[in-house]
Amino acid sequence: MAEIACGSRDTREINAEIKRTIAAGDRDIVVKDPGARHNLGVAVLAPVRIRFAGSVGYYCAGMSDGPHIEIDESAGWGLAESMMSGEIVVRGSAGNGAAAAIRGGTVVIHGDAAARLGVSMKGGAVLVAGNCGYMAGFMGQKGALVVCGDVGDAFADSMYETVCFVGGRIGGLGTDAVVESPSKEDAAWLDARLAQHLPEARKRGQDFQKIVAGRKLWNFDKREWKVWQEAL
Amino acid sequence: MCGIVGFFAKDGGGQAEIGQTILGMLRALGCRGPDSAGVALYGPPDDGRFVVRVKLGDDGDLESRAHQISSRLESFNGVSHFSTIGAYARFLVAGETDLQQLTAAIESLDKDFEVVSMGRRLEIVKQTGSPDNLEKTYCVSRMKGTHGVGHTRLSTESRVDLSHSQPFWSHGFPDLAIVHNGHITNYHQLRRRYEQHGVRFYTENDSEVVAIYLSEQISKGATLREALERMLRDLDGSYSCLAATERELGFVKDTFALKPLVMTETNEFVAVATEEIAIRAALPGQYSVREAQVRELRVWQR
Numbered sequence: 001m002a003e004i005a006c007g008s009r010d011t012r013e014i015n016a017e018i019k020r021t022i023a024a025g026d027r028d029i030v031v032k033d034p035g036a037r038h039n040l041g042v043a044v045l046a047p048v049r050i051r052f053a054g055s056v057g058y059y060c061a062g063m064s065d066g067p068h069i070e071i072d073e074s075a076g077w078g079l080a081e082s083m084m085s086g087e088i089v090v091r092g093s094a095g096n097g098a099a100a101a102i103r104g105g106t107v108v109i110h111g112d113a114a115a116r117l118g119v120s121m122k123g124g125a126v127l128v129a130g131n132c133g134y135m136a137g138f139m140g141q142k143g144a145l146v147v148c149g150d151v152g153d154a155f156a157d158s159m160y161e162t163v164c165f166v167g168g169r170i171g172g173l174g175t176d177a178v179v180e181s182p183s184k185e186d187a188a189w190l191d192a193r194l195a196q197h198l199p200e201a202r203k204r205g206q207d208f209q210k211i212v213a214g215r216k217l218w219n220f221d222k223r224e225w226k227v228w229q230e231a232l
Numbered sequence: 233m234c235g236i237v238g239f240f241a242k243d244g245g246g247q248a249e250i251g252q253t254i255l256g257m258l259r260a261l262g263c264r265g266p267d268s269a270g271v272a273l274y275g276p277p278d279d280g281r282f283v284v285r286v287k288l289g290d291d292g293d294l295e296s297r298a299h300q301i302s303s304r305l306e307s308f309n310g311v312s313h314f315s316t317i318g319a320y321a322r323f324l325v326a327g328e329t330d331l332q333q334l335t336a337a338i339e340s341l342d343k344d345f346e347v348v349s350m351g352r353r354l355e356i357v358k359q360t361g362s363p364d365n366l367e368k369t370y371c372v373s374r375m376k377g378t379h380g381v382g383h384t385r386l387s388t389e390s391r392v393d394l395s396h397s398q399p400f401w402s403h404g405f406p407d408l409a410i411v412h413n414g415h416i417t418n419y420h421q422l423r424r425r426y427e428q429h430g431v432r433f434y435t436e437n438d439s440e441v442v443a444i445y446l447s448e449q450i451s452k453g454a455t456l457r458e459a460l461e462r463m464l465r466d467l468d469g470s471y472s473c474l475a476a477t478e479r480e481l482g483f484v485k486d487t488f489a490l491k492p493l494v495m496t497e498t499n500e501f502v503a504v505a506t507e508e509i510a511i512r513a514a515l516p517g518q519y520s521v522r523e524a525q526v527r528e529l530r531v532w533q534r
Contacts, residue, residue, distance in 0.1 A: 036508035036521075055508050055521060074521050076508060077492060093522040096489060114523035115489035134489050134526035152526060 002026040006033045011040060022046050036076065041069055047086075058095070061088045064105065080107050083124065089197075096133075099126040102143065108197045115152070118145045121162050127193060129201035137164050137211075138174065146190065146208075148201040158231060159213040165190055166209050167201075175231040178214040186210060233386040234398075234413040235261025236493075237510050238474040240379040240481040240502040240532050246276035248501075251375030254382045256514030257505055258363040264506060265384030268397035269366045270358025272349065272409035272476060273380035280327040281310075282350055282406065284334070285320050285357075289344035290393050294319060300341055308334055318369045319359065319394060320348065327352075332404065346395055346434055351407030353377065353478050358397040378534060379481045381474045383411040390436040400440050402447035403432070407478040410446060412439040413506055414471030414491045422467070442467065446475055457531045460484040464527055472524070474504060482531035489526035496521045502532050 002021045006014055014031065018041060021029055029050045034040055038057035041050055044067040052060070055073035065084040074092035083102040093111035100116065102124040112130035119135070121143040131149035138154070140162025150168035157174020165182065173179070182190065194202035216227050237257040241248030254271050262269070275283070288297040298316040305311045310326025325334065335347045349356035357370045363384060366372055383398035390396050402408040416422070419438035426444055427433065433440060445467060449459035456475060460482055463473070470490030474483045483504050485493050495504045496511055498519045503511045508521045
């Protein structure tokens with residue numbers, strides 16, 4: 001296992017050392033004292049394990065393709081943005097725009113997520129043990145968004161095919177968001193994913209609500225002008 | 233951009249190293265606001281006298297300007313401890329002095345004079361440049377007290393000078409100070425309304441209206457919490473804002489969560505900042521930090 005101490009070094013040097021360490025063949029890296037620096041561990045394109053022993057700032061693990069990145073404390077804005085594949089785990093809370101525009105992989109948040117969680121997701125899965133803030137799931141195109149606690153206002157607004165599951169209360173549904181009962185297959189999928197990623201948040205028999213797009217905004221029809229007025 | 237920070241010591245008997253902590257937090261956010269830096273610190277509880285800080289000017293012969301003020305103050309009773317520090321004159325006045333009259337007397341002497349802060353415990357120090365510059369001129373790190381706020385500014389819409397820097401004291405209302413990161417989009421509308429009622433604006437900075445608004449609400453009998461709640465209703469735009477009074481520290485985040493603000497609370501302190509990097513840089517130890525949610529507001533009181 002390789003250890004990288006952040007000390008007083010800037011992000012560019014730390015990221016360069018992460019890349020060098022991976023190139024040298026290490027597959028298990030611990031980054032000490034990240035001190036909530038921004039842009040740590042971006043664009044890691046190999047199936048390696050990286051643990052940040054502390055908090056990270058903005059855009060950590062953005063554009064990842066394959067790594068397993070774990071953050072001991074909290075993460076700032078834009079966690080795992082545009083990730084292609086891999087698994088990003090945050091032990092604490094995540095800031096605004098976590099898992100925005102991911103195309104694949106899994107983002108696991110053990111604490112709470114702030115506003116705009118998983119906006120414009122194009123695949124992958126996001127699992128939050130706690131609550132999430134305002135406008136989660138906005139314009140989600142594919143993938144799954146699971147929040148075990150409460151979700152904020154304007155949830156699942158203007159979505160395409162992202163499927164959301166909420167274990168707690170919904171602060172308010174966004175435009176065109178529709179609540180359904182999860183199917184047996186949904187429940188089995190949820191149970192398996194929670195058992196794998198968030199065993200502490202998995203409560204047997206917990207009722208999840210399923211939220212999908214009502215598809216009213218997918219095609220423009222001037223007879224539905226009222227819906228559009230509300231949406232825009 | 234801009235960076236804002238707030239720190240509230242739960243104990244320490246008014247002798248917490250708030251200057252050191254807030255400067256440490258500001259240094260970490262220096263890159264968010266290279267134009268100016270400033271702090272509003274609440275010193276140890278005192279004997280009821282008011283601390284007054286007056287901006288002498290951005291340049292010129294500051295000593296003779298300070299003399300102009302000290303001569304003018306001779307006609308007021310209870311003025312003591314007059315000193316000049318950097319671009320400021322600082323003195324104490326007895327609690328029974330008519331503060332409005334005092335402010336008017338000073339500010340009518342010269343158009344550059346501005347009472348930058350006044351309060352039983354509030355001290356505002358701000359200037360253009362980095363937090364390091366602020367420390368060099370004013371030794372902010374030596375100041376002790378109970379709580380305070382700080383700001384690093386990246387100017388977007390108004391000029392860069394001392395008066396336009398933050399924190400803003402709410403002119404005329406003792407001990408109320410704010411720092412703000414964002415834009416108040418109905419600023420001109422609010423400003424017109426206040427000006428029609430005779431309120432003087434000292435700057436073109438939209439953050440000034442936050443201080444004026446909060447002092448108006450508190451003057452009408454609102455608590456700081458109620459004033460911040462009303463702010464969410466009446467002030468449009470994207471903002472994260474910290475406000476402090478003699479005994480309180482509070483924050484509010486706008487209705488779209490467009491501006492960052494993170495917070496932590498332990499048994500010893502509360503720290504709030506634009507970025508977690510500021511809290512981690514200034515405060516060692518084990519604690520967890522989280523982003524404030526949309527429309528979230530909190531107030532801590534001693």
